[in-house]
Each structure stands twice: as C-alpha cells, then as structure tokens.
Amino acid sequence: MVKGIFIILLFYFIGECVSYLIKGFIPGSIIGMMLLFLALYLKIINPDSVDSTANAITKNMAIFFIPSGAGLMTSFGVLSKFWASIIITCSISTILVIAVVGIVQQQMEKGRSK
C-alpha cells in the first residue's frame, strides 16, 4: 500500500513538472496518468505494486469532488443567467457524441469484416 501511494504521488509530481515545462498546456494529473500507464505497459512498474492503492482511490473518487462541487455556491450567478444555454448545449452535444461514436465504431467493424 505504501509503495502504491509512493508510486502514484511520484507520477503525479512528475506530471506536474512536465505540465510546468509545457506551460500548463495539459494538466499535470493527466500527464501523470499517461506516464503511469506507459510505465505499466513497458513493464517498468509491477502492476501488483499499485493495485490496492489505485483501486481504493478510484472506487471512491466521487467523494473527492464534493468540496469543489460545493464551490458551486460561488457561481450561482452564472448558473441562473445561463441555465438554458447550459442545458441546450449539454443535451444536444451529448446526443451527438453518442451517435458519432456508435456509428463510426460500428462502420469500422463492418468495413474490416468484409
């Protein structure tokens, strides 16, 4: 468990360093995630060493959003002003993403089996 925590924090830190170097173009945690994935894929890190820690924190991830979510109280102004825009944009765009991903994937599978 301690080793797992260390590895995840180390990759988080490395990710933050890279993010700093590229002027925050991509968030550090996401770079850390990609680097951890690569390290596992290239067998630099043993998957067993991060298994318990990674499972524990990703299974309960929702809790970590609560404090930031409560920050919503500071943006009630934006919400009341733009609620219609938010709902229209999200609904239509979500349907588009479902449709596009489903169609492209199914067509490519068909194309290959021919």
Next chain:
Amino acid sequence: MKLLIESPEFILVLIFGSYLFGQWVFKKTRVAILHPLIISIAIIILFLNITKMDYETFQRGGQFVSFLLGPSVVALGYILYQQMSYLKGNVVSILTSIFVGSVTGIVSVILLAKITGADDALVMTLEPKSVTTAIAMNISAQSGGIPSLTAVIVLFCGIFGGIIGPFVLRILGIKSSIAKGLAMGASAHSVGTVKAMEMGVIEGAISGLAIGLMGVMTALLIPFIHQIIS
C-alpha cells in the same frame, strides 16, 4: 461553537457524512437525479448558508479531500492498463471512434454555447462535459473555466446520456457491443458505464475503457481546437 464548526475535523466529518447519507438515499430511491454527489453538495451548500460560513473557511477542511482528486486521476492510468486487453484487435477503430467523438463533443459545445449566448468562461466550463469529473475539472481549471460548475455539468451530462443513450443507439441501429459500450462511456462516463454494464459484460468493460481514452483525448485536443477556432 463557531470555532468547532469551522475546524477542519468537523468539515471532514460533514463531507464524508453527507456523502454516506447521499449513498443511503440513492440506494433507497434509485432515482437518477438523487445521485449521492448531488445530495452531498446540496447538504453542504445548505449548511454553509445556514451557518453563514464562507467557501474559503470551508476549504480549510475541504482542501484535504480536493487534493486527492489529482492522485486519483493518476491512478486511472492503472485502471486503463487493466482494460487494455479489450483494445486488442480493435485499436484502430476504437481510437478513431474516440477521436471523432471527442472532436464532435468539443466543437459542438463551442458552437452551441456561442449560439445560445454563453460567454467565454462558460464555453471553457462546458468544453470537457463528456469527460469523467476529475479530468474535466482539471481541464476546466487549466483553460479558465469554473471547475465547480464543470463538475455539476459533467454529472448532468452523465445522467442525461445514461438515460437517452440506449434510445439513441436503438434508433441508429447500433448492434455492435463494442460500439454500444464505447458510445456510453464516451458520452456519459461512469454513469454511462453503469448503463453499459446492464447491456452486457463487453459493453461495460469497453465503456470503462472509453472513459479513460475520452479523458486523455479531450485533454490533448482542447488546447489545439482552441487555437484553431479562436
């Protein structure tokens, strides 16, 4: 009394306690909108309003919980690694579908938001809407959006996508298990994955994979699409 309520210890008890309560309500009712996260956030906002505590004071305890968001995103790298086996033989089609889906999501959000009168900050807030909350909040913060609003928007899209997804897939005649799982995960992240699991084992696993891929793809694409469009 005020001192005790404002202590990080009490705030942490409040955060975990309200979430446990939310989980209990959600299990009892099974109503999608009564998501534990929504209940918990509502309780806390109500509490802060009643006690007149400002958000900065709350964050003295909240920051410890917020910090864990970063490491949990890093840990997703391991989850993605575990799901690698489902990629085999479908690498090209899956990556292409996610790429097209991610571009569609970002561009449609920018256009729709601008048409409906959103300002720049709101566009940035909306852009990562199809991505799992932790990654979406990071992207939103990085590009100048409002992370807390992004979190709520992501949750809304997840619930909406989870409900409407199966209908859209049926209307379009999507029968491939991989396509169904991919579409649910890419549009409605973990909420979509729960629905995908009801469709089947492959759908569920592929949906989980789609969450990670969509997160990475969108994080990488947003800066570029910004430069092209603006």
